[in-house]
Amino acid sequence: xxxxxxxxxxxxxxxxxxxxxxxxxxxxxxxxxxxxxxxxxxxxxxxxxxxxxxxxxxxxxxxxxxxxxxxxxxxxxxxxxxxxxxxxxxxxxxxxxxxxxxxxxxxxxxxxxxxxxxxxxxxxxxxxxxxxxxxxxxxxxxxxxxxxxxxxxxxxxxxxxxxxxxxxxxxxxxxxxxxxxxxxxxxxxxxxxxxxxxxxxxxxxxxxxxxxxxxxxxxxxxxxxxxxxxxxxxxxxxxxxxxxxxxxxxxxxxxxxxxxxxxxxxxxxxxxxxxxxxxxxxxxxxxxxxxxxxxxxxxxxxxxxxxxxxxxxxxxxxxxxxxxxxxxxxxxxxxxxxxxxxxxx
Numbered sequence: 001x002x003x004x005x006x007x008x009x010x011x012x013x014x015x016x017x018x019x020x021x022x023x024x025x026x027x028x029x030x031x032x033x034x035x036x037x038x039x040x041x042x043x044x045x046x047x048x049x050x051x052x053x054x055x056x057x058x059x060x061x062x063x064x065x066x067x068x069x070x071x072x073x074x075x076x077x078x079x080x081x082x083x084x085x086x087x088x089x090x091x092x093x094x095x096x097x098x099x100x101x102x103x104x105x106x107x108x109x110x111x112x113x114x115x116x117x118x119x120x121x122x123x124x125x126x127x128x129x130x131x132x133x134x135x136x137x138x139x140x141x142x143x144x145x146x147x148x149x150x151x152x153x154x155x156x157x158x159x160x161x162x163x164x165x166x167x168x169x170x171x172x173x174x175x176x177x178x179x180x181x182x183x184x185x186x187x188x189x190x191x192x193x194x195x196x197x198x199x200x201x202x203x204x205x206x207x208x209x210x211x212x213x214x215x216x217x218x219x220x221x222x223x224x225x226x227x228x229x230x231x232x233x234x235x236x237x238x239x240x241x242x243x244x245x246x247x248x249x250x251x252x253x254x255x256x257x258x259x260x261x262x263x264x265x266x267x268x269x270x271x272x273x274x275x276x277x278x279x280x281x282x283x284x285x286x287x288x289x290x291x292x293x294x295x296x297x298x299x300x301x302x303x304x305x306x307x308x309x310x311x312x313x314x315x316x317x318x319x320x321x322x323x324x325x326x327x328x329x330x331x332x333x334x335x336x337x338x339x340x341x342x343x344x345x
Contacts, residue, residue, distance in 0.1 A: 001034070002035060002086065002087065002280050003086055003109065004033060004108065005090065006035065006037045006038070006105060007038045007079070008020060008039050008040070008044055009040045009082065009091065009093070009095070009096075010039065010040070010042060011038060011046065012044045012048065013046075013096035014051045018055075019099055020094060020099060021065075022053055023100050023102070023104075027100075027103070027106065028103055030106050036065070036086075036116070038066045038082060038086060039052050039066070039067045039068070039070065040070055040078040040079070041067065041069045042077070042078040043071050043073050049069070050088060052065070066085075072188030074184075076186060076187045076202075076203075077187060080182065080184070083173060083249070083301075089171060090112050090171075092169070092170040092232075093166060093170070094222075098223065099115075100168075100220075101223075104168075106218070107217065108123075111215075112170065112172070116214050117212075118172070119179075119207045120171045120172065120204055120207055120214050121162070121216065121220075122165055122170075122217065123167075123169070123220035123221065124148060124168075124216075124219075124221050125221075125223070126146065126166060126221070126222070127141060127224055127226055128225045130231075131230065134231065135291065136292075137291060142162075143239065144224070146168070147167075147216075149218070150216075150218060152218065153215055153216060155213050155214070159207060163201055163214060164214065164216060166199070166203075167222065169200065169274075170217075170220075171207070178313060180203055181206070181211065184199055185202055186199045186250075192274075198247075198250055202250055202253065205250060205274070206253060209254055211343040233293070237294060240294040240298040241298075241301045242301075244300065244302040244303075244304075245309075247267075247310060248309050268303060271328040278292075278299055280298075296327070
């Protein structure tokens with residue numbers, strides 16, 4: 001039996017995996033328990049498989065390094081294969097661009113032993129930026145898996161929407177098997193596409209609905225490498241749009257079917273309120289700086305999230321772009337084109 005499995009889900013990660021594997025090779029204080037590393041290759045087209053074979057030839061004798069291939073594109077599918085593959089009671093997920101400190105594995109294992117009732121817990125994550133991020137970036141950094149939430153462990157409140165990042169998340173396998181369905185609503189990042197962001201929140205929402213507490217463990221430290229391209233305005237706006245669009249299925253996880261029509265209306269009213277408050281707070285309708293523009297995009301796409309998902313479920317032949325255009329035209333006739341342009345910019 002293995003006590004702890006470190007899982008790295010990767011897509012075309014041949015250039016990124018060495019940094020993560022070298023950090024795992026030098027982990028400290030792991031002599032009192034057994035652990036392994038599993039690479040889940042999510043349909044890579046580069047030399048990921050060959051790279052893993054090279055590391056397997058010269059890896060730690062007491063720590064198995066295993067490899068599996070998942071042809072279905074999407075992080076949610078890669079993680080489900082990992083859960084099916086490992087037999088250890090604890091699974092720690094790393095991304096191929098997150099670098100664990102040399103005590104990350106031991107800190108994760110010890111926390112799980114001290115808190116046996118916890119279903120999942122997340123890491124503290126520092127950003128390693130290729131270039132300087134935009135002004136006030138700390139307000140939105142958590143959406144890029146940069147998590148700094150104090151020096152003491154705590155349980156995430158069920159009343160707030162805050163949850164750990166998927167990178168650096170440790171899940172008790174029994175909690176996953178009991179609560180997480182085989183088919184995800186959101187498939188997660190597919191290659192370079194951000195269309196189905198939110199799979200981590202979906203998973204944690206299932207655990208929370210199943211009665212498993214979720215915690216933050218600041219003693220598990222990671223560094224997240226963020227390249228220049230992910231700090232550009234265009235990428236950030238697309239990222240926050242996709243996060244907003246994912247809000248509807250994530251919110252509905254916690255409600256019974258009969259409750260959902262009412263809750264859609266309540267969430268929609270609250271989203272509209274937040275859009276108006278953001279406009280009043282910034283005192284600007286256009287020419288927002290990058291951080292504020294990302295916040296506005298998140299609120300706007302959260303408001304439209306039910307429509308985005310309904311059109312994909314009801315009519316696969318419908319395109320979201322024409323539907324969005326029709327919605328804008330309808331609103332323009334009610335509000336006036338100038339006001340609508342400012343609200344959506």
